[in-house]
Amino acid sequence: MVATIAKPLTLEEFLQMPETKPASEYIDNQIIQKPMPKGRHSCLQYEICNAINQSTKPQKIAYAFPELRCTFADRSIVPDIAVFQWQNIPFLEDGEVPDQFNLAPDWIIEILSPEQNANKVIGKILLSLQHGSQLGWFLDPSDHSILIFLPNQQPILMANSDRLITLEMVTLELTVENVFSWLKMGG
Numbered sequence: 001m002v003a004t005i006a007k008p009l010t011l012e013e014f015l016q017m018p019e020t021k022p023a024s025e026y027i028d029n030q031i032i033q034k035p036m037p038k039g040r041h042s043c044l045q046y047e048i049c050n051a052i053n054q055s056t057k058p059q060k061i062a063y064a065f066p067e068l069r070c071t072f073a074d075r076s077i078v079p080d081i082a083v084f085q086w087q088n089i090p091f092l093e094d095g096e097v098p099d100q101f102n103l104a105p106d107w108i109i110e111i112l113s114p115e116q117n118a119n120k121v122i123g124k125i126l127l128s129l130q131h132g133s134q135l136g137w138f139l140d141p142s143d144h145s146i147l148i149f150l151p152n153q154q155p156i157l158m159a160n161s162d163r164l165i166t167l168e169m170v171t172l173e174l175t176v177e178n179v180f181s182w183l184k185m186g187g
Contacts, residue, residue, distance in 0.1 A: 010075050023067060023078040026126070034078060035113045040141045040183055044111050045080050047182040052083060055172045060086040062106070062170055070101050071130045077124050083107035083168065104128040107167050125149050135186070137165055144180045162171040 006055050014026040022034045037045065045066055052064035071136045074102040082105035110121045118140075125136035129151050136149035148156040148165050158164060165176045 011076060013073070015071065015076060023069065024077055025124075026076040027120075027127075028075075032120075033117045037080075040112060041080070041111050041113050043183055043185070044139060044141065045178065048179065049081055049107060051172060051174065052081075052170065056086075056164075056170055062086055062167060063089060064109075065105075066085060070103065070105055070128075072102060072104050073127065075127065077127070078109045079105060079124065079128070080111045081109035083109065083167065085169065104133045105130040106135050107137075109137040109139070111139045111141065115162060122147070122149075135165065137164070139179070141180070141183070144176065146176050146179065 007134060008029045009026075009031065011026055014031060017024075019156055020033060022036050024031050024033045026032075049064040049066050052062065056062040056064075061123065062083055062085045064081050064083045066081055068157055069076060069078050071077075072080055082101070084101075085106045088103070088106055090098050090103070105128060108125050110116055110125060114122060118138075125133075125138060126149070129136060129149055134151065138147040138155075140146070140151065143159075145159045146164065148158055150156075150165070156165070158176050161175050161177055164176065164179070166172050166174075
């Protein structure tokens with residue numbers, strides 16, 4: 001019996017494959033399927049997108065996309081939330097939002113799920129910062145903390161009443177407590 005080594009899949013080949021649910025990402029020549037979002041993850045993802053879009057969409061400042069595929073630097077990732085400044089959204093000629101985003105988001109937000117490896121998730125934020133992102137948030141629902149990532153700086157650990165850093169043009173005043181208070185929906 002002869003062992004054959006499978007040829008690694010290229011980014012172009014990966015992008016031709018059918019989408020999976022939950023989404024798969026292409027990182028370092030590997031296909032990695034994201035975990036299915038659970039309750040806390042879904043709630044935070046929706047509320048953060050909603051808060052950002054209510055603050056930024058009317059004035060065409062920025063837009064938060066949930067689960068948007070972003071392809072750049074020979075990788076294809078699907079951040080939990082990808083925020084693009086309005087002028088960086090690659091609109092089609094008719095003004096519609098395109099299906100393909102071949103650039104890093106201006107602001108990447110990741111929410112840690114229990115079955116995820118924190119370092120791999122943080123690695124997506126760091127990759128994005130290396131390729132043009134201006135800001136990254138890493139939310140850990142288990143300890144109600146948020147790590148803030150800025151280009152060429154040490155991460156900043158935020159908790160409790162710490163006021164969160166947003167993109168410069170985004171006038172959204174949130175604390176870590178505000179964000180995690182969205183999880184309290186019962187009685």
